[in-house]
Amino acid sequence: MPVNAPRLSRREFAWGGLATAFTIRSAFAAGTVTPTRVLLGTTGKVSKGIYTADWNATTGELGSITLAAPLVSPSFLVTRRVGSLTRIYAVSEDGKDDSGVNALETIPGSRELRLLNKVSSFGNGPTHLSLSPDGRSIFIANYGGGSIASYHIKPDGSLSEAVSHFQYEGSGPDPSRQTKSHAHSAQVSPDGRFLLVNDLGLDRICIYRIDAATAALKPNDPPVWQAKPASGPRHISFHPNGKWLYSVNELDSTIDILAWDAARGRITAIDRVSTLKPDFPPHTAFAGEILASADGRNVYVGNRIADQTIAVFDIDRTSGKLKLKQLAPNGGKTTRHIALDRTGKWMIASNQDSGEVVVLQRNLATGELSAPVHRYPLDTPMFATWI
Secondary structure, three states: OOOOOOOOOOOOOOOOOOOOOOOOOOOOOOOOOOOOOOEEEEEOOOOOEEEEEEEOOOOOOOOOOEEEEEEEOOEEEEEEEEEEEEEEEEOOOOOOOEEEEEEEEEOOOOEEEEEEEEEEEEOOOEEEEEOOOOOOOEEEEOOOEEEEEEEEEEOOOOOOEEEEEEEEEOOOOOOOOOOOOOEEEEEEEOOOOOOEEEOOOOOOEEEEEOOOOOOOOEEEEEEEEOOOOOOEEEEEOOOOOEEEEEEOOOOOOOOEEHHHEEOOEEEEEEEEEEEOOOOOOOEEEEEOEEEEOOOOOOOEEEEEEEEEEEEEEEEOOOOOOOOOOOOEEEOOOOOEEEEEEEOOOOEEEEOOOOEEEEEEEEEEOOOOOEEEEEEEEOEEEEEEEEO
């Protein structure tokens, strides 16, 4: 499977490189830390890096938004609590061959972050990364480069050079979006044994076995689950029970509901649903981030471009199948990312094209979302998480 393929800018698509799904987990030590700050990843000509704001978990309000770390296009982050500090790993999605992944950590008593190191992503346009449950390995997907890479995390939190690197080749049936591989996410399984890579360009999910000691990757048997042609698998989110997997497809705005065999690392299709209302004009809206709630009751997907909503689904607790129950207004344009706080009560939507961070309230009984409760201007917000 490792092959050579030409590099391609993440920004080639005419509507400005809108992309990105899968769910990101901020790795707080379970039940021991109450998040009091939000980190916001950005891109654009005005924003300068990772921003931070105080977080009020009672009202869902953000405090003053200030720059925490000057970085190039930190569009996706993961975090892990280590003692009194939080370590942060962020892509630099600048669409160039020297794109990279950054290791940072909090500074006691300061709102700023300390840069530990930056290493090459071995592919341009890195768009997603995930952290192993034990905090020893990290994995990155290069959308523009059509590749993935793995890294070992050193005891001081800094990153090694790449341990494994896989370059993909091929194309899909969509002539405007699938001329080559576009690895859109690299998500670790809940038990840390497997890595699942959604490739929007090749309509497939690649599966690898992870060597926990070294971060080395080895293709699983079978190594690939093939999605519907021209669907464009973007991101995935595991159900909390570990048995079901939800894969959002950007190009046709659908979700594949999948059964996950955690022992063998195998995927089996269960069902498929649209994220849009019936008879919505095809190929005009493009699904973004996907998120399964921690209580296991709901799945959320950001719809973009022709439809500016957040789709809310109920999860059947027996089969894992989804039923659309609400299309909630996202409060802006082009929701690149959605995230729920640890209470499950508040959602932050990063509305890329309208330049706003929007807070919505989640009904804990029904899973439905309110109209926007708070709005905060920020140039090209791409991601939000709590520390």
